[in-house]
Amino acid sequence: MTLSKEFLQELEQAQLGNTNWEEYHQPIMPQEVVDLLEVKSGKVIVDATLGGGGHTELFLSLGAQVIGFDQDEEARVWAKQRLSHYGDKLTVVASNFAHIDEKLSELGVDSVDAIFADIGVSSHHLDADYRGMSFQRDGALDMRMNQTGQQISSEQTGKTAAEIIAQTDAETLSYWFKTYGEEPMAWRLAQRIVEAREHTEFKTTLQLAEFIKDQMPAKRLAMSRKHPATKVFQALRMVVNAELGVLEAFLPRAVSCLKVGGLVGVMSFHSLEDRQVKQFFKKKSQKMLDQPNWPAPRANPDYSLDVVTSKPVMAGEDEVANNPRSRSAKLRVARRAV
Numbered sequence: 001m002t003l004s005k006e007f008l009q010e011l012e013q014a015q016l017g018n019t020n021w022e023e024y025h026q027p028i029m030p031q032e033v034v035d036l037l038e039v040k041s042g043k044v045i046v047d048a049t050l051g052g053g054g055h056t057e058l059f060l061s062l063g064a065q066v067i068g069f070d071q072d073e074e075a076r077v078w079a080k081q082r083l084s085h086y087g088d089k090l091t092v093v094a095s096n097f098a099h100i101d102e103k104l105s106e107l108g109v110d111s112v113d114a115i116f117a118d119i120g121v122s123s124h125h126l127d128a129d130y131r132g133m134s135f136q137r138d139g140a141l142d143m144r145m146n147q148t149g150q151q152i153s154s155e156q157t158g159k160t161a162a163e164i165i166a167q168t169d170a171e172t173l174s175y176w177f178k179t180y181g182e183e184p185m186a187w188r189l190a191q192r193i194v195e196a197r198e199h200t201e202f203k204t205t206l207q208l209a210e211f212i213k214d215q216m217p218a219k220r221l222a223m224s225r226k227h228p229a230t231k232v233f234q235a236l237r238m239v240v241n242a243e244l245g246v247l248e249a250f251l252p253r254a255v256s257c258l259k260v261g262g263l264v265g266v267m268s269f270h271s272l273e274d275r276q277v278k279q280f281f282k283k284k285s286q287k288m289l290d291q292p293n294w295p296a297p298r299a300n301p302d303y304s305l306d307v308v309t310s311k312p313v314m315a316g317e318d319e320v321a322n323n324p325r326s327r328s329a330k331l332r333v334a335r336r337a338v
C-alpha cells in the first residue's frame with residue numbers, strides 16, 4: 001500500500017511548520033509501518049501507543065478502523081480532537097497497553113488484524129516542563145506518563161521520579177542507572193544522590209540535572225555533546241513507567257488478540273526493549289525445540305508466531321535527517337501463525 005503524495009506532503013509540511021505535530025510526535029517509518037502491517041481499508045488495527053495520533057492517522061487515512069490506546073490523558077484528548085473528523089472509525093481507550101486483552105474484550109472485540117506499538121515517550125513528554133522528563137526545562141520531578149494518579153497498570157507503582165529518588169537505596173539506583181541508562185558513573189552518582197538526600201530533597205528536574213552535572217569530571221563534560229544527565233533521566237523514566245515490565249506483559253497478550261494471520265509490530269528505542277521483543281518473537285516462532293539429552297526434537301508448545309522481519313527495520317537516511325529521533329528506532333514485526 002503506497003501512501004498518497006498529498007498525504008506525504010502534508011506530513012512534510014507538518015514537520016516543518018506545524019508546532020502541534022512537532023510537540024506531539026511525528027510518525028516514524030510511516031511507509032514501512034503501513035506496508036509491514038498490511039494496513040488497508042476494512043482492517044481493524046490497534047494502535048497501542050496513540051500519542052499524537054501520527055500513525056493512527058495514517059491507518060485511518062487508508063480506510064482502516066483504529067482502536068487507539070494511551071495511558072496519557074493529554075495524548076488521548078489531543079489525538080481524539082485532532083482526528084475527530086474520522087468519527088467512529090477511531091475508538092480511544094484510556095489504558096496501559098499491558099491490558100490490551102481485557103480492554104478489547106470490554107469493547108466486545110474478539111480479535112484484530114494488526115497491533116502496533118511505538119513505545120516510549122513522545123517528544124511532547126520530553127519538551128513539556130510540567131511532565132518532569134526534561135533536563136533542560138525546570139518542572140516537578142514527575143516523569144509519569146500517566147499523571148492521573150489512578151493505577152491503570154499493576155506493573156506501575158504510580159510513584160513519581162522524586163519519590164523514587166527519595167526512597168531507593170544506592171545499590172538499586174546504581175543498578176537502574178547502569179542497566180537502563182548505561183551510565184558509566186552509575187555507582188558514584190547513586191552514592192552521591194543518597195548522600196545528598198541527607199540535606200536535600202530532589203524536587204525538580206533542573207535541580208537533579210545540575211546536581212548530576214556537578215558530579216561529572218571535566219573531561220567527560222568536555223567530551224560529550226549530550227547533557228550529562230541524559231542517561232540517568234532515561235533510566236528513571238523507564239523505572240517510573242515500568243517500561244520493560246509493561247512490554248513483557250503486553251507481548252503475549254497482544255498475540256492472543258490477533259486473528260490467525262494478523263500482525264504485531266513493535267517499534268522500540270532502547271536496546272533492552274528491542275532485545276525483549278526479539279527474544280519473545282524468537283521463542284514463539286520456533287516450531288521445534290531440541291536439547292542434547294532429548295532423543296529427538298519436540299514440537300514447541302509455545303509456537304504461535306512467524307517472524308516477518310528477520311532483522312529490525314530502521315529509518316532511512318532522509319528520514320533520520322528530517323527527524324533525528326527516528327535514528328534509534330527499531331521496528332520488528334511478526335505474524336500470528338496458529
Ligand SMILES: C[S@@+](CC[C@H](N)C(=O)[O-])C[C@H]1O[C@@H](n2cnc3c(N)ncnc32)[C@H](O)[C@@H]1O
Pocket residue numbers: 024025026027028048049050051052053054055056069070071072075095096097098118119120121122123145246
Ligand atoms: C512515541 S509516542 C507515540 C506516537 C505515535 N505513534 C504518533 O505517531 O503520534 C508514545 C505514546 O505512547 C504512550 N505510551 C507509552 N507507553 C505506553 C503504555 N505502556 N501503555 C499505553 N500508552 C503508552 C505515551 O503516553 C505516548 O503518548
